[in-house]
Amino acid sequence: MARRIQFSSNGGPEVLELVEFKPSEPGPLEIRVRNHAIGLNYIDTYYRSGLYPAPGFPSGLGTEAAGVIEAVGSEVTSLSVGDRVAYAGGPLGAYSDVHVLPASVVVKLPEAISFEQAAAMMLKGLTVQYLLRQTYRLQSGETILFHAGAGGVGLLACQWASALGARVIATVGSAEKAEKAKAAGAWEVIDYSREDVAKRVLELTNGQKCPVVYDGVGKDTWETSLDCVAPRGLLVSFGNASGAVTGVNLGVLASKGSLYVTRPTLGTYAVPGALQGMADELFEMVTSGKVKVEVHQRYRLDEAAQAHRDLSGRKTTGSTVLLP
Template sequence: MKAIRVHAPGGPETLRFEDVEVGQPGPGEVRIRQFAIGLNFIDVYHRTGLYPLPTPFIPGSEGAGEVVSVGEGVDDVLPGDRVAYASAIGAYAEERLVPAAHLVKLPGSIDFETAAAIMLKGLTAQYLLRRTFRVEEGQTILFHAAAGGVGLIATQWAKHLGATVIGTVGSPEKAEIAKAHGCDHVILYRDEDFAKRVKEITHGRGCAVVYDGVGKATFPASLDCLAPLGMFVSFGSSSGQIDAFNINILAQKGSLFATRPTLNTYIAERADLVDMAADLFHVVQSGAVKVKIEKRYALADAEAAHRALESRATTGATVLLP
């Protein structure tokens, strides 16, 4: 079988398309034939060594496909079942082994490409909006990188929940995309003082929550966008890690809350994974959240896909096709 492997941390050129042995599933494992693989910024963090993994490794955290065979003790999926997963390293491959506990069955109305595009990003949006800070009707929220993969899902979902959604983006083109996906107000954060604009939009009140997957470029100004007792949710750092800060700044800016959640924590229990996936599939099936695959690359062209992702040339979802 073919897969992409990284033998040493580095740039996109370290992604090598190679022959690999998959093997038969052991106890609790499932072998799946993949039809689509999701592309995510965490793949870049793994490739560069920011989030180090033992080398050589196969990158990628989400995918969708069909069960080929199952190992001992696996009885909740069978050969031929359509399945998807998130947060299981080793996705950039034609076939792979996955712990059965990481898999969820796909509803018939969700195709493989959509599943690969929403598992990691959509489950991230689910925990952000429904668990880390539960967005309710009438609240005003700020979502950075609103035209990104997580952003386009989260802003539609937040709008469906009845929130007023403010999004930040990096270009006029992305602003139009964000407006079409649930944002009531869009701010060009490279050209405008986004904290000042948020205060203007909210008439000085600020937002109930700021969701920030950008990191260094948007902090600490994000704190100035919050109402007293508001919550700052840092879930990524595409512009670089947030520097250490004095926690007293949270008191000074209105007794704020700050958290750094991860998907792995929220789906550590299988029951939570199943419930979260069901919630995600429901909003997609209902049409409240629409998912468009913006780019498709052959698995062998993963290097080009990474270059596009790192240059912020992508919007929405990108998938790799084995």
């Protein structure tokens, strides 16, 4: 028997329960992975709370982990039993000792990347890859605003953007988090708890604002983000940490300078045929030392509920993993 975290109704962390189950055999195009480390991400709280609907109840949770393949389907030719792999997509259920998922959402993991590193960075790292290299192709010399610069995505983004030659203005909520963002390569840091973000961005950019603003916070920062985008610039709203953005008035985009807005998701970028290439670029950034991945918190699988409480309570920084 194996163990997994599941929930039978939406709600707070208390709905998460550890249960035993018998793993299924993979279908023709599937594989079964023995997880060695599991990633904890904000999107997991969206499924648990009901902001994003689970496919049915009881439901597994989590989409990111790293481990070793222990079984492959009859039609899988690109992967073999014993391969080190990582994934950040597919059906919910990564919070588990083992997980069965399509072979198409799995990437091969270089020996130079540890299981914990991979589990800590796959979803966040692939997100940063598409944000900086595809949604908006960041250029050297550009000044950008990135909200939550001390979060898991933010710390990777600060490093990656800095390596590209861009100047990152990062927002944070405390002096401690400001230090973390600066250490990760942020050019300037704005503490939103005591500073006016839009006013400070205007000062730092000599009135020019930013060609692109990356906002994973959502509702609480939406209007501020719009005020930080340069005319004909782009606001990339990629997350809902404070709640979903609703009631968007397109007239506001016109009044603030013919702005563009996009709401991208990893699923529309990490498609079969593109996923391994995106992952390889991420792995190269890590193995070259340009991007460092550090696991700041570790929880046992049976501590998933507490991990969710700490994540939602903003008591975590950087990346967190669950260990089976």
